[in-house]
Amino acid sequence: MDLKELSRDESRGMTLIVKTISRLIMSFVILFGCFIIIYGHITPGGGFAGGIILTIAYVLLLLAFGGKVAMAKLSNFWASMWDNIGALSFVVIGFLGMTGGYFFLNFLDHGSPGHLVSAGMIPLCNIFIALKVGAALYAIFIGLSVYGRIVTEEEK
Amino acid sequence: MLSHTSLYILDMALMGMGVYALIAKRHIIKKIIGVVTMEYAINLFLILVGYRAGGIAPIEDAQISAADLAARAVDPLPQALVLTSIVIGLGTLALMASLAIKLYEKYKTFDMSEINRLRG
Amino acid sequence: MIAIFHVLLFFMIIGSAVAIETKNMLSAVIAVGAVGFGVSLLFLFLGAPDIAITQVIVEILSLIILIRATTFADNRAVERKIDSFATITGLFFLGFFVMATVWAFSDLTPFGEPLMVVSQRYLAGSSAETGAVNVVAGVILDYRAYDTLGEAMVLFTSVLGAFVILRRRGKKPLDEADTEQFGIISD
Structure with a gap:
């Protein structure tokens, strides 16, 4: 689905200006979220903040273009699926630590502190936590804005 | 005036505002606002307790070694607990908001005493 | 400051x-x-x-x-x-609460001097034991990963609760208008 064509469509969502700005900004927001997630063990940030930034990118899409376009990009089924994938992978990493002795053991090589590939399982955990938190909050938001809509008298 | 517990007391006054909104207000959204205010106050209190005067953020870099951190940094443990607590707060806020929307849909009002009267 | x-x-x-x-x-x-x-x-x-x-x-x-x-x-x-009764009760509890905290906080450590018994170990050992230079990331994902697991579970429960409260499906059979108006995918 092409967002550029959709932003010409005045019938749904907000005005052309809002749609164009949010179409241009959304990819940068996603990029910033990925940066926050991947560098979470070196700089401030991490999985929680980065996951919510990813959610905000999709919420921007949802607010500007309306629920149908956002759900075509990432439907509620796939949102709950990413949620499950993130949570299950986190638990699986915890159980893989059992190979070294106990639950959530940091079993990978720690590397040299301060580099991007270091700290063993912590970057992986950050990514899975971000998937989990981001997809869960996006699912809540779909629930609030699409399912939770009040049916007014005119629409009936 | 700026005694060693005055910040704690101001923070608890903020929490008291939340308690007041929860007790005295009848609007459901006002009650939710009260809960959110209480949550801010509690998170802030945990961070205030862990603050070290003139402390730095608990992040190592080229200039600051681990021994430096142990001598100068603020307490990282409340930060880790509050980090999870903030995200949980967002989840519970969404749950409360959806409950409020459903109540409005059923009773066509946000007034708590009105809802009690309509049900009885 | x-x-x-x-x-x-x-x-x-x-x-x-x-x-x-x-x-x-x-x-x-x-x-x-x-x-x-x-x-x-x-x-x-x-x-x-x-x-x-x-x-x-x-x-x-x-x-x-x-x-x-x-x-x-x-x-x-x-x-x-x-509602005057609720307002007076709320103000009373507000005052009571602040008074109780003034009394209780006199025993707390002064502002700016935390205890940091466990945290000293986290601060000194984080980069050597976990490899993370951000100590908070080391604490939430290595030393105290159980907390994060519990947080994930609470968030999952709240998502589930919001969906159960907000859903329309299951209460009545879906018709064409639901799919058109609300974007509910029928399955």
């Missing part, structure tokens, strides 16, 4: 008072947003950049949720008459 903390906390108390007492719900919600950004600024000054970032972003999302829950409704009828 400590004066800035006091000023910010006064700002937040005034903001929450505006949020609680104003008649217009939209300004109440925006005042709560101002309190949240004040909290985030204070976190930044208190040496906690991780939670400052998280608080800003969570604040944006919760503002959207609260505005979403507020603006469609007719709010004029509420708060027209003041």
Whole structure:
């Protein structure tokens, strides 16, 4: 689905200006979220903040273009699926630590502190936590804005 | 005036505002606002307790070694607990908001005493 | 520095008072947003950049949720008459609460001198034991990963609760209008 064509469509969502700005900004927001997630063990940030930034990118899409376009990009089924994938992978990493002795053991090589590939399982955990938190909050938001809509008298 | 517990007391006054909104207000959204205010106050209190005067953020870099951190940094443990607590707060806020929307849909009002009267 | 903390906390108390007492719900919600950004600024000054970032972003999302829950409704009828008993009770408990905290906090360690018994070990050993230079990331994902697992579970439960409350499917059979109007995919 092409967002550029959709932003010409005045019938749904907000005005052309809002749609164009949010179409241009959304990819940068996603990029910033990925940066926050991947560098979470070196700089401030991490999985929680980065996951919510990813959610905000999709919420921007949802607010500007309306629920149908956002759900075509990432439907509620796939949102709950990413949620499950993130949570299950986190638990699986915890159980893989059992190979070294106990639950959530940091079993990978720690590397040299301060580099991007270091700290063993912590970057992986950050990514899975971000998937989990981001997809869960996006699912809540779909629930609030699409399912939770009040049916007014005119629409009936 | 700026005694060693005055910040704690101001923070608890903020929490008291939340308690007041929860007790005295009848609007459901006002009650939710009260809960959110209480949550801010509690998170802030945990961070205030862990603050070290003139402390730095608990992040190592080229200039600051681990021994430096142990001598100068603020307490990282409340930060880790509050980090999870903030995200949980967002989840519970969404749950409360959806409950409020459903109540409005059923009773066509946000007034708590009105809802009690309509049900009885 | 400590004066800035006091000023910010006064700002937040005034903001929450505006949020609680104003008649217009939209300004109440925006005042709560101002309190949240004040909290985030204070976190930044208190040496906690991780939670400052998280608080800003969570604040944006919760503002959207609260505005979403507020603006469609007719709010004029509420708060027209003041319930005096509830107001007096609330003010009494507010005063009681502040008095109790003044008494209780006299035994707390002074501001700026934390105990840090466990945290000394985390601070000194994080980069050597976990490899993470950000000590907070080391604590939440290595030393205390159980907390994060529990957090994930609580978040999952709240998502489940919101969906169960908000769903329309299951109460009556879906027809064409539901799919058209609300975008509910039939399966």
